[in-house]
Amino acid sequence: MxxxxxxxxxIYKIMTDQACIGIDIGGTNLRAGVVVGxxxxxxxxEPIGAWRDPSALAAHLxxxxxxxxxxxxxxxxxxxxxxxxxxxxxxxxxxxxxxxEWIDVPFGKIFYDALRLPVHLDNDANMILRxxxxxxxxxxxxHAVMATLGTGIxxxxxxxxKIFHGNTGFAGEIGHMVIDRxxxxxxxxxxxxxxxxxxxxxxxxxxxEVTDPRQWAQFGKNLGIGIASLVNVLGMEDVIxxxxxxxxxxxxxxxxxxxxxxxxxPETAARIRVHRAQLGDIAGILGAAVFSEGxxx
Amino acid sequence: MxxxxxxxxxIYKIMTDQACIGIDIGGTNLRAGVVVGxxxxxxxxEPIGAWRDPSALAAHLxxxxxxxxxxxxxxxxxxxxxxxxxxxxxxxxxxxxxxxEWIDVPFGKIFYDALRLPVHLDNDANMILRxxxxxxxxxxxxHAVMATLGTGIxxxxxxxxKIFHGNTGFAGEIGHMVIDRxxxxxxxxxxxxxxxxxxxxxxxxxxxEVTDPRQWAQFGKNLGIGIASLVNVLGMEDVIxxxxxxxxxxxxxxxxxxxxxxxxxPETAARIRVHRAQLGDIAGILGAAVFSEGxxx
Numbered sequence: 339m340x341x342x343x344x345x346x347x348x349i350y351k352i353m354t355d356q357a358c359i360g361i362d363i364g365g366t367n368l369r370a371g372v373v374v375g376x377x378x379x380x381x382x383x384e385p386i387g388a389w390r391d392p393s394a395l396a397a398h399l400x401x402x403x404x405x406x407x408x409x410x411x412x413x414x415x416x417x418x419x420x421x422x423x424x425x426x427x428x429x430x431x432x433x434x435x436x437x438x439e440w441i442d443v444p445f446g447k448i449f450y451d452a453l454r455l456p457v458h459l460d461n462d463a464n465m466i467l468r469x470x471x472x473x474x475x476x477x478x479x480x481h482a483v484m485a486t487l488g489t490g491i492x493x494x495x496x497x498x499x500k501i502f503h504g505n506t507g508f509a510g511e512i513g514h515m516v517i518d519r520x521x522x523x524x525x526x527x528x529x530x531x532x533x534x535x536x537x538x539x540x541x542x543x544x545x546x547e548v549t550d551p552r553q554w555a556q557f558g559k560n561l562g563i564g565i566a567s568l569v570n571v572l573g574m575e576d577v578i579x580x581x582x583x584x585x586x587x588x589x590x591x592x593x594x595x596x597x598x599x600x601x602x603x604p605e606t607a608a609r610i611r612v613h614r615a616q617l618g619d620i621a622g623i624l625g626a627a628v629f630s631e632g633x634x635x
Numbered sequence: 636m637x638x639x640x641x642x643x644x645x646i647y648k649i650m651t652d653q654a655c656i657g658i659d660i661g662g663t664n665l666r667a668g669v670v671v672g673x674x675x676x677x678x679x680x681e682p683i684g685a686w687r688d689p690s691a692l693a694a695h696l697x698x699x700x701x702x703x704x705x706x707x708x709x710x711x712x713x714x715x716x717x718x719x720x721x722x723x724x725x726x727x728x729x730x731x732x733x734x735x736e737w738i739d740v741p742f743g744k745i746f747y748d749a750l751r752l753p754v755h756l757d758n759d760a761n762m763i764l765r766x767x768x769x770x771x772x773x774x775x776x777x778h779a780v781m782a783t784l785g786t787g788i789x790x791x792x793x794x795x796x797k798i799f800h801g802n803t804g805f806a807g808e809i810g811h812m813v814i815d816r817x818x819x820x821x822x823x824x825x826x827x828x829x830x831x832x833x834x835x836x837x838x839x840x841x842x843x844e845v846t847d848p849r850q851w852a853q854f855g856k857n858l859g860i861g862i863a864s865l866v867n868v869l870g871m872e873d874v875i876x877x878x879x880x881x882x883x884x885x886x887x888x889x890x891x892x893x894x895x896x897x898x899x900x901p902e903t904a905a906r907i908r909v910h911r912a913q914l915g916d917i918a919g920i921l922g923a924a925v926f927s928e929g930x931x932x
Contacts, residue, residue, distance in 0.1 A: 502794070509871075528863065563813050570810075574802060601825035
């Protein structure tokens, strides 16, 4: 539990005094917690390995949720972030790069049937940006783009204070911008996608074992190339960098910022603010639990 | 004058019966016309060469406008599209790739002082997409991204039915997405920007002299790479392709579509619709004249 959240409680209007549950299902981990006000009562954390099948995952959640500290309160709703393309209208997951067997899966119905509480699904990166917007690095911003650096690069867009989904939830697949048209093949079918150069895929060894500053400088440079492209397309001044690899911030920050300046007009460059995400693991849970802000697109 | 516009008049509600003036200032040409209802009374067209200085340009417009057919009517306002980054709040042009001496120029005030009519400025590509949204290929769409293929690649974003400007008008600089991180230098200071590969800059000779199908296939492929990136970032299903080079549509369409399919997930690919712009030269004038829809960002 982070005191950060509790201390900031008073500066936000409380939308609900009821408890709600936020669940962040990632490529490797499942995180969950009961959220009351802006505080997570307890952060539950486990590897997701065994629960890939949608029904098995739902049944597992139905067992775990009643055991979460705080779950004895009245629960108003459950928000769930999933790693993939979520159609927020039909509440289906259309595709997940991490779980190739998840094609057109009606997770909204599956979870509701198992949990018997109002359920709201969205892409995991959208939930994380929602959390950072409510309580973290994106507080008070009108427009922002977020990149989460992990196994790949997740992305989310904040437009006019709301998560932008595009036509059917595809918005924010920023890891598949092409930055090297003749580069190596990507799982998406393309070549030279950004996430090959600025996520864990950039390294042959685990990132914490990468100590050569030149490797991190190259990483930062490639990260900056994609950020410059995003800023040019979206005209947004605020970029939030999160995900596990953002822990290596000090190793890549300088090279990243230099490359952004190199790749943008001076008038643009002077206005860009790149922020490190503030909430770490709990952003996705908070964003999922407090989804009442609405969305468009 | 295109009968297209007249025929479609009745299916749109008339926002004003007053005449208004739309002006499209491009990198090489100045186009202007008096717009009544949805009809352009006459398309004025001249090379812009001599009028690069902001005050001289304003003085020239003050001479030309009263001579336009239809200008004897009561004129309610003038909309002007300019090639560069326009701050729509301050009505300044911050930078223009075509006119390097235009840095932080208060065109809104300069034009108003010369013309003595309400003036509204925006980026030329934004005006073109506004025109296509009102009367052309983007009619009825909620979200769309437009690329205008000319000397460079201009861009504009339609979000929730309105032009999206980003924080200060930078949105839509899509020509400077990097598609080849180690590619040749671009005027923006970067390398390997999309417009080097999918605008007139892709060819050493004038495009109408390019007859080798392999050159057009390469052009279409590079165009498709950038479109796939845009679709992945924005999650928009509709892409409008305009600008002078879109006249070569039949030469590059096949290669463009094949590359988009190759570079996107099947679920995404199945939803993408790439449209050829419908209004040609007059889109920017119509969009500039009928700017009453508002905007955000």
